[in-house]
Amino acid sequence: MGRLFQGAALVSVLISVLIVFSLVREAIEFLTSVELGTLWTSGWFPRRGLFDVKTLIFGSLIIAAVAMLIAVPIGLASAVYLSEYARPRVRRVVKPALEVLAGIPSVVLGVFALLWLSPQIMQRFFDAQVFSLGAAGIGVGILTIPLVASVSEDALRAVPQSLREASYGMGAKKVTTVVRVVVPAAISGLVAALILAVSRAIGETMVVAIAAGGTGGSLFTLDPSGPGQTMTAAMAALASGTDQVAGQGNAYQSLFFVGFMLFAFTLVLNVIADRVVRRVRERY
Amino acid sequence: MTVVAPELDRVPSAAAIRQRRLDVSGAVFKGALLAALALTVALLVLLITDQIVDGWDVLSTRLGDFLTSNVSSRAGSAGVMQGIIGTLTIAVIVAAVAFPIGVGAALYLEEYAQPSRLTRFIDINIRNLSGVPSVVYGILGFTILVKALGSFTGGASVLAGGLTLAILVLPIVIIASAEAIRAVPGALREAGYGVGGTRWEVTRGLVLPNAMPGILTGTVLALARAMGEAAPLILVGALQGFFTGGQWGDLTGPFTALPITIFQWAKQPSDAWRVNTSAAIVVLLVMVLLVNTTAILLRNHFEKRR
Numbered sequence: 001m002g003r004l005f006q007g008a009a010l011v012s013v014l015i016s017v018l019i020v021f022s023l024v025r026e027a028i029e030f031l032t033s034v035e036l037g038t039l040w041t042s043g044w045f046p047r048r049g050l051f052d053v054k055t056l057i058f059g060s061l062i063i064a065a066v067a068m069l070i071a072v073p074i075g076l077a078s079a080v081y082l083s084e085y086a087r088p089r090v091r092r093v094v095k096p097a098l099e100v101l102a103g104i105p106s107v108v109l110g111v112f113a114l115l116w117l118s119p120q121i122m123q124r125f126f127d128a129q130v131f132s133l134g135a136a137g138i139g140v141g142i143l144t145i146p147l148v149a150s151v152s153e154d155a156l157r158a159v160p161q162s163l164r165e166a167s168y169g170m171g172a173k174k175v176t177t178v179v180r181v182v183v184p185a186a187i188s189g190l191v192a193a194l195i196l197a198v199s200r201a202i203g204e205t206m207v208v209a210i211a212a213g214g215t216g217g218s219l220f221t222l223d224p225s226g227p228g229q230t231m232t233a234a235m236a237a238l239a240s241g242t243d244q245v246a247g248q249g250n251a252y253q254s255l256f257f258v259g260f261m262l263f264a265f266t267l268v269l270n271v272i273a274d275r276v277v278r279r280v281r282e283r284y
Numbered sequence: 285m286t287v288v289a290p291e292l293d294r295v296p297s298a299a300a301i302r303q304r305r306l307d308v309s310g311a312v313f314k315g316a317l318l319a320a321l322a323l324t325v326a327l328l329v330l331l332i333t334d335q336i337v338d339g340w341d342v343l344s345t346r347l348g349d350f351l352t353s354n355v356s357s358r359a360g361s362a363g364v365m366q367g368i369i370g371t372l373t374i375a376v377i378v379a380a381v382a383f384p385i386g387v388g389a390a391l392y393l394e395e396y397a398q399p400s401r402l403t404r405f406i407d408i409n410i411r412n413l414s415g416v417p418s419v420v421y422g423i424l425g426f427t428i429l430v431k432a433l434g435s436f437t438g439g440a441s442v443l444a445g446g447l448t449l450a451i452l453v454l455p456i457v458i459i460a461s462a463e464a465i466r467a468v469p470g471a472l473r474e475a476g477y478g479v480g481g482t483r484w485e486v487t488r489g490l491v492l493p494n495a496m497p498g499i500l501t502g503t504v505l506a507l508a509r510a511m512g513e514a515a516p517l518i519l520v521g522a523l524q525g526f527f528t529g530g531q532w533g534d535l536t537g538p539f540t541a542l543p544i545t546i547f548q549w550a551k552q553p554s555d556a557w558r559v560n561t562s563a564a565i566v567v568l569l570v571m572v573l574l575v576n577t578t579a580i581l582l583r584n585h586f587e588k589r590r
Contacts, residue, residue, distance in 0.1 A: 001483075001484045001487075002392070002396045002483070002484075004388060005388045005389065005391045005392035005395075005396055006392050006396065006397070007388075008384075008385045008386075008387075008388030008389040008391075008392060009388070009389040009392040009393055009397070009403075009406050010406070011385055011389065011454070012389060012406060012409055012410050012413060012454065012455065012458065013405075013406060013409055015413060015424070015451055015454070016409055016412070016413060018424055018427075018428055019416065019420060019421070019423075019424050021427075022423050022424050022426075022427035022428060023420070023423060026427075073320065074320045074323060074324055077316065077317045077319075077320030077321065078317075078320050078321045078324055080317055081314075081317035081318060081320070081321050082321070085314055085317065085318075094321060094324075094325065096580050097324070097325050097328055098324065099576070099580060100328060100573065100576060100577075101324065101327070101328045103505070103508050103509070103512070103572060103573065103576040104328075104331065104512070104569070104572075105511075105512025105513070105514070105543055105568060105569075105572060106512070106513075106514070106515075107512070107514045107543045107546045107547050107550070107565075107568075108331070108335070108512075108546070108565050108568065108569065109331075110547070110550065111335075111546065111550045111561055111562070111565060112331050112334065112335075114550065115334075115338070115558070116330075116334055142327055142331075145324055145327075149324075173307055173309075173310055174307075174310055175307070175309055175310040175313045175314070178313075179313070196415070199415060200415075202417070203415075203416075203417025203418070203419070203420075204417075205417070205418065205419045205514075205515035206514050206515055206543075206547065209515075209547070210547065210550050210551075215551075232417060232419050232515070235419050235422075235423075235515075235519065236419060236515055236518050236519070239422070239426075239518050239519045239521075240518045240524060255423070256423060259419070259420055259423045262417055262419070262420060263416065263417075263420050266415060266416065266417055267412060267415070267416070269415075270411075270412055270415035271412065274408075274411060274412075
């Protein structure tokens with residue numbers, strides 16, 4: 001029985017090997033066959049042989065930045081309330097609500113971003129276009145609220161009760177205790193929550209594919225009120241619908257190259273977040 | 285030399301301590317936190333009601349027809365039958381593959397393996413896998429399951445899609461199962477070994493039954509996640525156009541899934557497709573939320589009993 005279970009555990013290692021294998025083989029092929037000058041041009045138009053990587057990387061970063069503007073304040077505030085203030089009855093209502101939000105499929109958020117967030121928020125207040133990185137970013141932000149809230153709440157709850165009692169003992173008010181004692185004590189866990197959320201936002205595909213409007217390609221842009229393209233959505237576009245590329249050529253191989261970049265980006269972020277979380281656990 | 289009492293005026297008097305003054309900044313802070321929480325819940329409600337309202341024309345007039353029709357090029361007669369079949373088939377494949385392997389791996393890590401560099405490596409590897417973006421799993425599915433193992437899966441088939449999503453949720457199932465197994469009290473195991481049980485007897489008779497609620501909750505949540513995924517299926521080659529296949533039991537033919545149908549319709553600009561898109565979203569939400577709610581109720585039920 002033990003051997004069988006060990007085999008099951010080793011399946012996970014096999015999966016990692018296969019992921020790296022599938023990405024690296026074609027990615028190297030891409031880098032050796034493509035003219036390196038096309039990796040730094042005016043935009044990402046794979047069918048026309050323009051593979052500007054900075055368009056995708058900055059697209060992903062803009063999405064992540066907008067998403068964090070939404071998810072960090074709301075998620076963190078929710079976590080502080082749940083951890084420090086909420087009575088059990090409020091928790092019983094709000095925790096499942098957060099879990100339901102976490103379970104909403106990302107295509108649904110994508111449609112919501114395009115049909116509601118874009119006209120009601122981005123076009124109304126920011127004079128944005130129908131398809132915009134901003135609308136997609138807000139959608140991704142809503143998607144990451146539950147992640148920020150649950151990781152932050154874990155970090156806040158890990159702060160020993162004695163620290164709070166010591167603060168009260170000095171005559172501090174509740175708000176002072178929370179802001180000056182509990183949050184600073186949990187800071188590395190909160191940073192980990194932020195890094196995980198950034199990683200999740202960079203890895204999110206469908207919201208961007210539906211609402212950011214970069215399906216055919218995109219010029220280099222830093223403007224959240226206009227359309228743009230990210231690493232993830234570029235991959236979906238290369239593999240889908242009218243824009244589908246045949247099984248050969250540079251455009252096809254660029255799919256794997258972008259996949260490898262995305263994999264490397266998120267892996268680094270996740271490893272850092274994991275380290276930080278571990279350090280917190282060891283301290284308390 | 286005079287001794288000055290250290291800032292006596294800063295020390296609160298007994299009267300100030302006894303008399304609870306209105307804490308304005310505290311109330312404002314608490315109010316702001318509560319507002320953020322309320323906004324989260326409001327967003328959830330808005331998200332769901334908006335789709336119900338937008339899809340009402342279809343949901344109220346031709347729901348039965350909508351649920352039982354194939355995808356079509358005409359908005360008025362298009363339905364989500366093939367999408368529902370694809371999504372449910374994928375859920376079955378994911379459960380059949382990810383549950384046994386996931387629980388087995390968790391049992392190995394928690395009950396069988398001695399702490400070693402190998403187990404530490406496996407552990408770190410699993411946590412890293414759980415953070416890999418879903419679209420990257422799509423590349424794995426395309427390269428390995430569709431191309432390399434195409435003679436077994438039939439290429440871009442529901443089998444390849446289901447196996448890809450099983451691989452995607454495997455780390456989640458392992459992590460949830462390992463947590464549930466770790467939460468089983470050690471005294472139980474010691475009692476089992478004390479009466480002469482083998483490792484497998486203790487695992488099967490004592491550890492697994494006690495960990496099962498947690499394992500099931502984790503697995504069911506992972507299932508809901510798989511049912512809502514679209515990105516990996518796009519790379520695996522789920523069909524976005526009009527086609528006639530994708531019926532029950534057709535494991536190796538062309539397929540689609542509900543999230544893919546939604547993605548395809550969301551790209552259509554006309555109002556008729558918009559109604560269809562929202563109606564399809566309501567169908568998907570009902571399916572996913574039913575599964576999710578089952579998991580949450582399951583957990584609450586067992587938590588209360590403990």
